[in-house]
Amino acid sequence: MRSVRLLFGLGLFGTLFALLAIAGAGRAAAQAAQPPDLAQFGYPQVAASVTFTPGQAATLTAGNQQVVLPADFISKTVTFELLTGDPSFFTPLLASDDQGRPIVAAWAFRVTDPATNQRVGRFDKPVQWSVTDARIGDGSSVYNTSPVNPPVVTENTTPGTVTGTTFAHGFGGAGVGWLALGPTPVIGMPRTGGPGLGAEWAMWLVLLAGLACVMAGVAARRQHVRR
Secondary structure, eight states: OHHHHHHHHHHHHHHHHHHHHHHHHHHHHHHHHSOOOGGGTTOOEEEEEEEEOTTOOEEEEETTEEEEEOTTSOSSOEEEEEEEOOHHHHGGGSOGGGTTSOEEEEEEEEEEETTTTEEOOEEEEEEEEEEEOTTOOTTOEEEEEOSSSSOOEEEOSSOOEEETTEEEEEEEEOSSEEEEEOOOOOOSOOOOSOTTHHHHHHHHHHHHHHHHHHHHHHHHHHHHHHO
């Protein structure tokens, strides 16, 4: 009888242990399946935050950046955060042929379900991000940054839209960070319309004209002396 009870107790203990192990593995898998927290990979600052309610569009603004959340961008209440980073942190990570391009903005999203405290990686509908800056122009583009240290920078294959000095791009998730690069600056082109440029040219022309007159006078004097 004692042996039966002992076997029963051991079986019950083993069953409980297995259930706890399965539950722990399930929680670990759920945590591993979460999208990364980009605040740990180059975007430590929370520049703007909003609690999104399904059916109500929302807009976040931080400096020269803006993010518009459509009313149906996701089907549950979430906390949406716009994270930003220091462009100088990412400059050395650019490819050699992009080293001369300015990093106009460095940002990421962190979206959290407050009911479960789980991060959200995919959206039902893309959010619309934009930045307005004098360095924006034709040739501006978005680059992805991976959630590793140091981040790996790769070109985003979806082109953005340039309107004047505003660069806009849509994003359907929050799994990576992003950089907005301005066009490659043109080096060695002459300036036009700069302050005082006309006066400088006028001074040079007067100087050249004066030198020409002096040389002409010297030549005429030499011919007169020879006569």
